Amino acid sequence: MTSGQGRPTRAPAGPRTTRARRAPRGTSAETVRIERDGAVATITLSRPEKLNALSPREHLALQRICAELREDFETRVVILTGAERAFSAGADLANPREEGKPRNDLERRHRARLGDRTVAALEALDQITIAAINGPCIGGGAVLALACDLRVMARSAWISIPEVALGMPLTWGALPLLVREIGPARTLELVTTSERVGAKDALAYRLVSHVVDDPVEKARAIAAKILAQPPVPVAMTKSTVRALRSNAAQGDVTAADGDLYWLAIKLGGLRLPPTGARRRGAR
Numbered sequence: 001m002t003s004g005q006g007r008p009t010r011a012p013a014g015p016r017t018t019r020a021r022r023a024p025r026g027t028s029a030e031t032v033r034i035e036r037d038g039a040v041a042t043i044t045l046s047r048p049e050k051l052n053a054l055s056p057r058e059h060l061a062l063q064r065i066c067a068e069l070r071e072d073f074e075t076r077v078v079i080l081t082g083a084e085r086a087f088s089a090g091a092d093l094a095n096p097r098e099e100g101k102p103r104n105d106l107e108r109r110h111r112a113r114l115g116d117r118t119v120a121a122l123e124a125l126d127q128i129t130i131a132a133i134n135g136p137c138i139g140g141g142a143v144l145a146l147a148c149d150l151r152v153m154a155r156s157a158w159i160s161i162p163e164v165a166l167g168m169p170l171t172w173g174a175l176p177l178l179v180r181e182i183g184p185a186r187t188l189e190l191v192t193t194s195e196r197v198g199a200k201d202a203l204a205y206r207l208v209s210h211v212v213d214d215p216v217e218k219a220r221a222i223a224a225k226i227l228a229q230p231p232v233p234v235a236m237t238k239s240t241v242r243a244l245r246s247n248a249a250q251g252d253v254t255a256a257d258g259d260l261y262w263l264a265i266k267l268g269g270l271r272l273p274p275t276g277a278r279r280r281g282a283r
Contacts, residue, residue: 051089088141
């Protein structure tokens with residue numbers, strides 16, 4: 001591998017793992033990990049027994065990692081993937097409260113916007129971000145993938161956005177992200193039917209750029225091509241593209257997403273699936 005000036009770079013000693021800093025009180029397992037290999041950082045959602053479902057613990061870990069990456073000028077590409085057979089089953093609807101009962105409605109509202117903050121943290125990264133969708137990618141997991149710059153998908157993987165079927169609006173700023181990638185008609189169909197999308201259709205819909213046997217390997221190959229380019233022009237291109245797509249993806253329509261999510265819960269709109277179906281995951 002070469003530097004931006006064409007000079008050979010020193011081969012890294014090997015991937016090194018950095019644990020996310022403090023987990024919320026009462027938790028000990030490392031469920032989000034980051035490995036650095038030269039200028040590439042790989043973030044892995046690691047709750048395989050829960051299909052890498054997202055509880056507040058995982059959101060906070062992702063936000064902390066993103067905050068560290070904002071001050072990391074050695075890392076140029078970030079890969080996001082899931083451990084073992086899933087990318088992410090979305091929000092863990094069955095998880096117990098990890099931070100105690102909220103004190104009032106202001107705190108409830110703040111917690112309802114947790115997903116918004118995670119998506120914003122991913123989108124704010126200056127590094128090129130690549131989602132390597134290695135398995136089922138459901139609800140909130142799909143939104144995290146949409147927050148990345150690029151997406152590659154395993155042939156056996158699939159995407160599902162079941163919020164409407166659960167009696168919930170699709171929040172976390174996901175609707176504008178979907179419209180940006182696949183257009184309003186496909187977005188409306190995908191979200192209101194809650195149908196599962198396989199890799200072939202995901203590629204045809206432009207949800208992903210590549211369908212391969214090993215999405216992490218493909219993401220690393222893309223990363224190597226990016227790293228072979230001069231770093232500053234790459235960073236400037238990312239900044240410009242981010243500004244252009246934010247005009248299409250954000251705006252007033254997403255300002256109340258967290259409030260819509262909270263209101264739906266407050267009004268009893270969330271219909272939890274049966275226990276067996278819940279294990280399969282949904283946001």
